[in-house]
Amino acid sequence: MSVATKWRSLLCDFNQLQLKATLLGGQSFRWKNHKSSDSDQPENEFIGVFANIVWVLRQTERELQYRIVGEQAYPNKANKDVTKVSNVPELNTTVGNLAQVRLKVAEPAEYSTGGELLYPLSYYEQLLRIYFRLDVDLEHHYRQWIKCHEHFANSATNFYAVRQLDQDPVENLFCFICSQNNHIARISDMVEKLCRNYGEKICEYEGTCYYNFPSVAALADASVEGKLRELGFGYRAKYIQRSAEKILQLGDLDWFRRLCQLDYKAAHKELLSLPGIGPKVADCICLMSLGHLQAIPVDTHVFQLAKHYLPALAKTQNVTDRQYVTVADKFREIYGEYAGWAQTVLFCSDLRQFRQRADGEKQENSDKPRKKQKKTI
Numbered sequence: 001m002s003v004a005t006k007w008r009s010l011l012c013d014f015n016q017l018q019l020k021a022t023l024l025g026g027q028s029f030r031w032k033n034h035k036s037s038d039s040d041q042p043e044n045e046f047i048g049v050f051a052n053i054v055w056v057l058r059q060t061e062r063e064l065q066y067r068i069v070g071e072q073a074y075p076n077k078a079n080k081d082v083t084k085v086s087n088v089p090e091l092n093t094t095v096g097n098l099a100q101v102r103l104k105v106a107e108p109a110e111y112s113t114g115g116e117l118l119y120p121l122s123y124y125e126q127l128l129r130i131y132f133r134l135d136v137d138l139e140h141h142y143r144q145w146i147k148c149h150e151h152f153a154n155s156a157t158n159f160y161a162v163r164q165l166d167q168d169p170v171e172n173l174f175c176f177i178c179s180q181n182n183h184i185a186r187i188s189d190m191v192e193k194l195c196r197n198y199g200e201k202i203c204e205y206e207g208t209c210y211y212n213f214p215s216v217a218a219l220a221d222a223s224v225e226g227k228l229r230e231l232g233f234g235y236r237a238k239y240i241q242r243s244a245e246k247i248l249q250l251g252d253l254d255w256f257r258r259l260c261q262l263d264y265k266a267a268h269k270e271l272l273s274l275p276g277i278g279p280k281v282a283d284c285i286c287l288m289s290l291g292h293l294q295a296i297p298v299d300t301h302v303f304q305l306a307k308h309y310l311p312a313l314a315k316t317q318n319v320t321d322r323q324y325v326t327v328a329d330k331f332r333e334i335y336g337e338y339a340g341w342a343q344t345v346l347f348c349s350d351l352r353q354f355r356q357r358a359d360g361e362k363q364e365n366s367d368k369p370r371k372k373q374k375k376t377i
Contacts, residue, residue, distance in 0.1 A: 005067045010125050012064040018161040025348040027165045029188040051103045051127050054210045070203025074107045075099040098253035102168045104130045132163050145342045148334050151308040155349035162348050164341040171213040172289035176281045177239050193231050219244035239276025264292040287340040295340045296328035
């Protein structure tokens with residue numbers, strides 16, 4: 001369904017959220033820069049999909065602004081029109097509607113009466129607050145992390161408000177199967193192919209079609225592996241299809257619901273039982289969609305960063321199983337229960353696309369107050 005494109009906003013200080021690094025820094029692969037005709041700074045506007053909605057986002061010093069340019073109704077088993085159902089609360093139970101496992105928010109009790117959007121504004125604001133974890137005071141954590149180690153203090157100047165996204169676990173799991181031995185641009189292309197071939201169309205906007213992320217059942221079909229190989233997924237095609245097939249056998253969204261209720265170690269172990277999921281991918285899923293903010297995905301970038309903390313690794317290039325655990329435990333020892341979030345900031349600071357931009361702006365704004373420098377990133 002395509003809808004109007006009016007800008008709306010919720011309060012969010014720019015020191016609490018940096019959209020560019022948060023959306024394009026390797027957590028989600030559904031976002032890209034959006035060139036808007038009514039903006040004099042198009043590089044600060046982003047378009048993407050989550051919760052079956054196509055969003056355009058931008059920010060000011062005090063607000064997170066959003067436009068909804070396409071959306072689908074909240075999935076419910078009976079596909080009932082909740083405005084015509086007398087016993088509405090029955091639709092909002094987690095047992096009755098497992099879609100909440102993916103959308104993170106309960107089904108709205110009513111439709112909007114305004115006609116422009118499907119639901120009341122509070123629904124969309126709740127989605128944004130959960131997705132960006134806006135209930136977490138990020139400035140407080142940055143102050144603590146800067147005290148923990150000089151490496152963070154040196155990196156955090158230009159990466160002042162990178163938030164840890166809280167994502168759909170189905171999308172997150174299959175996206176990070178695609179991430180193996182891959183870079184962000186190619187992963188994004190693969191994820192787009194998954195959505196275009198197996199998802200449902202949400203809308204067409206400015207000449208581009210946008211799709212939701214596929215269901216587990218859509219990816220479990222026996223024909224999926226061959227099709228994905230044709231599309232260039234390589235060995236990942238087998239892992240996607242077989243993991244989907246196994247998840248379907250385990251209960252589909254009910255399995256994800258149970259997974260969300262496990263503690264970190266138990267959830268990590270359960271994820272390792274799926275084809276194609278090793279410790280790093282399991283940690284990505286734990287961190288980015290299951291709420292385990294102490295999880296540390298140790299890839300080659302993070303392993304190089306770890307040499308700031310573990311000098312004994314200086315001459316080591318490959319990550320062994322033992323070193324993986326050593327690095328993850330060291331990050332947790334230094335940064336505490338939110339260590340995975342701190343690691344995400346450091347990961348973004350090490351990405352070339354952000355580091356070069358930040359270095360250039362730092363030089364250009366060297367005589368300006370620090371707060372002014374931050375706003376231009």
